[in-house]
Amino acid sequence: MQSNGIKSVTATGQKTQQKTQQKTHIRELGINFDRWYAVARSTEVQNQPLAVTIWKRAIVLFRDSAGTINALEDRCPHRQVKLSHGKIKGDLIECAYHGWRFNPQGECAEVDYLAENQKLPNCQIQSYPVKEQNGFIWLFPGDATKAETIDLLDLFEWEHLNYIATVSVINCQAHYSFLIDNLMDMYHGHLHEDLQAWANPVLDTLEIDEERVTARYQAQSYYKIDKIWSISQLFFKSLRQLHPEPLEVSYIYPNWASTLGNDFKIYCLVCPVSETQTKAYLIHFTSLNAFWRLHKLPVWFRKFIKDSCFGAAQKLLDGLVRQDVLMIEEEQQAFLQNSERKSYELNRALASVQKLMRSQAENG
Numbered sequence: 551m552q553s554n555g556i557k558s559v560t561a562t563g564q565k566t567q568q569k570t571q572q573k574t575h576i577r578e579l580g581i582n583f584d585r586w587y588a589v590a591r592s593t594e595v596q597n598q599p600l601a602v603t604i605w606k607r608a609i610v611l612f613r614d615s616a617g618t619i620n621a622l623e624d625r626c627p628h629r630q631v632k633l634s635h636g637k638i639k640g641d642l643i644e645c646a647y648h649g650w651r652f653n654p655q656g657e658c659a660e661v662d663y664l665a666e667n668q669k670l671p672n673c674q675i676q677s678y679p680v681k682e683q684n685g686f687i688w689l690f691p692g693d694a695t696k697a698e699t700i701d702l703l704d705l706f707e708w709e710h711l712n713y714i715a716t717v718s719v720i721n722c723q724a725h726y727s728f729l730i731d732n733l734m735d736m737y738h739g740h741l742h743e744d745l746q747a748w749a750n751p752v753l754d755t756l757e758i759d760e761e762r763v764t765a766r767y768q769a770q771s772y773y774k775i776d777k778i779w780s781i782s783q784l785f786f787k788s789l790r791q792l793h794p795e796p797l798e799v800s801y802i803y804p805n806w807a808s809t810l811g812n813d814f815k816i817y818c819l820v821c822p823v824s825e826t827q828t829k830a831y832l833i834h835f836t837s838l839n840a841f842w843r844l845h846k847l848p849v850w851f852r853k854f855i856k857d858s859c860f861g862a863a864q865k866l867l868d869g870l871v872r873q874d875v876l877m878i879e880e881e882q883q884a885f886l887q888n889s890e891r892k893s894y895e896l897n898r899a900l901a902s903v904q905k906l907m908r909s910q911a912e913n914g
């Protein structure tokens with residue numbers, strides 16, 4: 551007997567088993583919860599609680615009196631309202647409704663109107679492993695005992711003085727697989743016209759393992775960051791000249807990373823919200839590695855340059871995101887209208903990407 555859902559036929563030709571189990575459609579896959587997800591930027595969580603959602607789980611982030619970040623289920627156990635409407639009181643988060651206060655472990659720690667003969671309610675909400683690293687808040691929604699065995703994506707360029715960062719937030723009404731397909735298929739540069747950073751990609755090699763798919767393209771780049779005024783290419787199209795550069799894109803589950811020559815690195819930190827909603831942070835780094843004279847200057851000055859140039863590629867990045875999101879959301883709408891309609895694919899990287907997505911979601 552087969553149990554994989556494939557029809558089997560006996561020697562007499564009679565059907566013995568019908569399809570029993572449908573494979574989940576790639577556009578409806580869940581996620582591997584046992585991974586670290588970037589759920590917010592550090593700057594988004596100051597002295598107010600922040601509500602975030604990872605795969606339909608509502609979570610509240612808040613800082614305690616030492617500035618340490620904490621993550622709890624966003625639900626007051628008293629009457630099930632959202633704790634994120636409340637306030638932070640020292641190391642506790644206080645519900646807006648009746649003012650019960652909860653500690654970072656999710657236990658009810660204080661109730662102002664407790665009578666002398668009453669004890670604190672023995673209620674506890676779920677707390678999640680959470681870390682703050684390289685400008686982002688990373689949450690582990692799965693089995694907390696595994697959290698320390700799983701690495702975060704190493705975004706070292708965030709702190710490195712040789713990289714100028716720009717961040718664009720992606721909020722799209724679409725399943726995360728549409729976003730990953732978009733990011734891994736460099737032939738979609740056609741969409742970006744004037745904003746296009748790369749041209750004429752040809753898929754060269756694919757490297758695949760359980761955690762990652764890397765696609766290497768031969769391509770051309772419009773930008774070359776080798777002069778101190780090179781950054782002005784971001785603003786003036788006439789200064790851009792096509793030249794060959796390798797283009798590498800990697801799906802490092804659940805995130806994405808790419809390099810274009812030596813000058814650019816882009817990351818996409820993906821936070822799937824639901825089957826039809828995805829939040830992500832697109833982070834573009836322009837490298838200053840070519841400017842060896844700059845590296846001899848005092849650290850405070852290099853830091854000043856890094857901070858002053860933060861967001862230099864904002865217009866470019868936001869423009870790219872707008873164009874991509876429009877396409878991705880149309881794909882989602884088309885899928886919702888008719889999930890049986892066949893799509894066609896010419897980029898062989900995508901089959902490997904979708905296979906990885908499936909194995910992570912189903913076996914993670």
Ligand code: FES
Pocket residue numbers: 626627628629630631645646647648649650
């Ligand atoms: S609902 Fe939260 S304290 Fe009452």
Ligand SMILES: [Fe+2]
Pocket residue numbers: 732738742870874
């Ligand atoms: Fe794009």
